[in-house]
Structure formats: C-alpha cells, structure tokens
Amino acid sequence: xxxxxxxxxxxxxxxxxxxxxxxxxxxxxxxxxxxxxxxxxxxxxxxxxxxxxxxxxxxxxxxxxxxxxxxxxxxxxxxxxxxxxxxxxxxxxxxxxxxxxxxxxxxxxxxxxxxxxxxxxxxxxxxxxxxxxxxxxxxxxxxxxxxxxxxxxxxxxxxxxxxxxxxxxxxxxxxxxxxxxxxxxxxxxxxxxxxxxxxxxxxxxxxxxxxxxx
Amino acid sequence: xxxxxxxxxxxxxxxxxxxxxxxxxxxxxxxxxxxxxxxxxxxxxxxxxxxxxxxxxxxxxxxxxxxxxxxxxxxxxxxxxxxxxxxxxxxxxxxxxxxxxxxxxxxxxxxxxxxxxxxxxxxxxxxxxxxxxxxxxxxxxxxxxxxxxxxxxxxxxxxxxxxxxxxxxxxxxxxxxxxxxxxxxxxxxxxxxxxxxxxxxxxxxxxxxxxxxx
Numbered sequence: 001x002x003x004x005x006x007x008x009x010x011x012x013x014x015x016x017x018x019x020x021x022x023x024x025x026x027x028x029x030x031x032x033x034x035x036x037x038x039x040x041x042x043x044x045x046x047x048x049x050x051x052x053x054x055x056x057x058x059x060x061x062x063x064x065x066x067x068x069x070x071x072x073x074x075x076x077x078x079x080x081x082x083x084x085x086x087x088x089x090x091x092x093x094x095x096x097x098x099x100x101x102x103x104x105x106x107x108x109x110x111x112x113x114x115x116x117x118x119x120x121x122x123x124x125x126x127x128x129x130x131x132x133x134x135x136x137x138x139x140x141x142x143x144x145x146x147x148x149x150x151x152x153x154x155x156x157x158x159x160x161x162x163x164x165x166x167x168x169x170x171x172x173x174x175x176x177x178x179x180x181x182x183x184x185x186x187x188x189x190x191x192x193x194x195x196x197x198x199x200x201x202x203x204x205x206x207x208x209x210x211x212x213x214x
Numbered sequence: 215x216x217x218x219x220x221x222x223x224x225x226x227x228x229x230x231x232x233x234x235x236x237x238x239x240x241x242x243x244x245x246x247x248x249x250x251x252x253x254x255x256x257x258x259x260x261x262x263x264x265x266x267x268x269x270x271x272x273x274x275x276x277x278x279x280x281x282x283x284x285x286x287x288x289x290x291x292x293x294x295x296x297x298x299x300x301x302x303x304x305x306x307x308x309x310x311x312x313x314x315x316x317x318x319x320x321x322x323x324x325x326x327x328x329x330x331x332x333x334x335x336x337x338x339x340x341x342x343x344x345x346x347x348x349x350x351x352x353x354x355x356x357x358x359x360x361x362x363x364x365x366x367x368x369x370x371x372x373x374x375x376x377x378x379x380x381x382x383x384x385x386x387x388x389x390x391x392x393x394x395x396x397x398x399x400x401x402x403x404x405x406x407x408x409x410x411x412x413x414x415x416x417x418x419x420x421x422x423x424x425x426x427x428x
Contacts, residue, residue: 032333087423116331119246123331157397161405164390165383172382173375183371191375194422198412208408209301 015053018043023064027106031114065115068107069129075100086144098185101174138163148204229267232257237278241320245328279329282321283343289314300358312399315388352377362418
C-alpha cells in the first residue's frame with residue numbers, strides 16, 4: 001500500500017499535467033477535433049480519470065482558457081515596473097506580452113483562435129480576459145497622459161479608444177508572429193512599439209495628425 | 215395571371231430583401247439564436263421561400279458573410295484615391311472603414327463577432343476577408359514607404375507586421391465604437407490616425423523609438 005501511495009501524485013499536480021496536455025491538444029488540433037482519448041494519452045492517464053477530474057470536454061476547455069488567461073495577464077503585469085517612464089513601461093509590457101505568446105503558442109492559440117471561435121461560454125471567458133488586458137493598458141496610457149500634463153488633458157474616451165487600438169494591434173501581431181517563421185518576440189514588440197509610441201507620445205502632449213481638408 | 219406576374223419581384227431583389235433581414239437578425243440576435251421564422255417574417259416572405267432561395271440557415275449565413283465582406287472591402291477601396299499623399303490615403307481609408315462599420319452595425323457584428331465565433335466554415339470565410347483587407351493595407355504602407363525612399367528601405371516583413379497591427383487596431387476600435395454611445399465614425403478614424411500615423415511616418419523615414427537598455 002505504501003509503495004503505491006508514494007507513487008501517487010497529488011491531485012493538483014495531476015490536474016496540471018492533464019491541462020498541459022489539453023492546452024497542447026486544443027491549441028494544435030482545435031477544440032472540435034481534439035478528443036478526450038488523445039488528451040488522456042498525452043497526459044499519461046486514463047480517460048475516466050480525466051473525466052473524474054475535469055468533468056467534461058467543455059469544462060476542461062473552460063479550465064484551459066482560465067489558466068492561460070491568468071498566465072498571460074500575470075506575464076504582462078509582471079513585466080511592467082510601475083514608476084518607469086511611460087515609454088519604458090509600454091516597451092516592457094509589449095516585451096512581456098510577445099515573449100509569453102511566443103513561448104506558449106498553444107496557449108495563445110487556445111485564447112486567440114479556439115476560445116473565440118466556438119461560441120458560448122468560451123467567447124465570454126476570453127472576453128473577460130480581453131477586458132482585463134484593456135483595463136490594464138487603459139491604466140498605463142491614462143497614467144502616462146497625466147504625467148505628461150497635456151493641456152487640454154487627453155479625454156478618458158480617447159484613452160479608452162487608444163487602449164482598444166493597442167490591444168487589437170497586439171493581438172493581431174501575436175497571431176501573425178506565431179505563424180510567420182523567424183519573427184521573434186522582440187521583433188514583434190519592436191514593430192508595435194515603433195508603430196504606436198510616436199502617436200501616443202504626440203497625443204499625450206496634445207499633438208496629433210491634422211487633417212488638412214476635412 | 216398578368217396581374218399576379220406584375221406583382222412578382224425579380225428573384226435577385228427578393229433574395230436581397232431576405233439577406234437584409236438575415237443580416238439584421240444575425241447581427242442583433244446572434245447566429246445561434248436567430249431563427250429562420252424570424253428572418254422570413256422580417257423579410258415579409260414565407261419560410262419555405264427562404265429555404266427555396268438560400269437552402270439552409272448555414273448557407274444563408276455564409277451568403278450574408280460574403281455580401282457584407284464584399285461591401286466592406288469595396289467601401290474601403292472606394293474611399294482611397296491612389297495618387298494622394300500617404301497620410302491622406304490612410305485617413306481616407308480609415309474614414310471609409312469606420313463610416314461603413316458605423317452605418318452597417320449589423321453587418322459588422324456579423325463579420326466581427328458572429329462569423330468568427332461559430333466555427334467553420336464561417337471562420338474561414340471571415341478569414342478570407344481579413345486577408346483581403348490586410349493585403350490592401352500592406353499595399354498602401356509598402357507604396358508609402360517606397361515613396362519616402364527610406365534608407366535602408368523598410369523590409370517587407372516589417373510592412374506585413376505593420377499592416378497586421380493597423381488592421382487589428384481598426385477591428386478592435388470599430389467594435390468598441392459601435393457599442394460606445396456617441397463615438398462617431400470620424401472620431402474613431404481620427405483616434406486611429408493619430409495613434410498610427412506618426413509611427414508609420416517615422417518608420418518610412420527610417421526612424422523609430424530607440425530602446426535605451428535592451
């Protein structure tokens with residue numbers, strides 16, 4: 001008995017192994033095509049054990065979305081040091097984001113493609129992640145704008161729109177970087193930094209592109 | 215007989231009416247929740263006639279995606295006058311894009327939310343639209359970069375990444391603008407122009423944000 005017991009992994013560890021296998025399978029084969037047999041085999045456990053722990057394919061997928069969302073948000077937040085100049089904070093956040101999505105392509109595929117393309121409740125789950133990231137970016141841009149003491153101050157609605165634009169651009173670039181051979185996380189971050197920083201800095205100082213005709 | 219005949223609408227006209235009703239219903243209620251009964255009623259025709267013309271809910275939805283995609287691409291292309299300076303072209307394209315998505319909120323909801331969140335074959339249909347828009351934007355940025363004669367020239371891969379970023383930002387902003395009271399198409403276009411133009415212009419002239427530490 002004790003020999004058997006010592007071989008037993010704690011439930012939490014085994015669950016993580018199952019979810020590692022699930023993220024890999026869902027990310028690479030897609031939610032529909034992925035089978036519980038495949039996931040169990042990859043995790044090195046029996047299929048009934050997967051069902052015992054995670055209940056159903058739907059609940060397993062939901063658990064994967066939550067785990068990968070949490071990991072992504074934490075990676076971005078950990079990368080940004082409050083108190084740095086605004087451009088350094090943005091650069092650090094972008095580096096954190098693209099490094100995480102490059103190192104976890106299956107997790108990113110689960111969030112960016114699979115979760116959003118298989119209806120509810122998954123669309124809402126990944127929508128919650130998006131809102132969290134947008135709120136974080138809104139906070140960064142708002143703080144930077146206040147620091148810049150622009151006059152007139154950048155309206156909250158503009159800050160909200162800019163956060164949407166930046167997050168949308170980052171999502172699109174991460175998807176592209178992960179399927180384009182040879183694009184590193186640093187290059188992707190650099191592309192977006194170059195794309196967005198000059199405009200953001202101008203806006204924070206009350207400058208912008210001026211339409212000459214309309 | 216001739217009285218009845220004269221009341222008959224040509225098939226193409228009736229089909230457009232059915233698709234107008236379908237886009238509105240799919241956009242407002244979602245693909246799953248929308249019923250063929252509802253669509254037929256809104257179009258003022260019998261349900262069998264909808265099936266006769268469009269075969270199935272899936273084919274009707276696919277037809278809606280194609281029609282709305284085509285209309286969006288044409289609106290953007292029509293807005294851009296080749297030969298104008300690069301910033302005017304971008305501004306005109308953004309105005310065209312946001313005006314179209316604001317004027318056709320149901321069509322945009324079909325493309326941006328519904329088509330991408332209900333699996334295949336819809337995800338591929340809307341993916342084809344995205345590729346067409348990205349290709350058009352890639353052409354614009356590439357032409358502008360060549361005009362600017364930057365030295366070294368902006369590499370094709372950077373142009374491709376920038377097009378991804380711009381399209382991702384535009385998609386996110388259009389979704390946000392359509393659910394945020396009081397954000398006009400012109401404001402959304404202006405936000406994205408201010409956000410993106412300074413960075414693009416810098417890149418076209420071989421300038422960019424310089425990381426000071428890494």
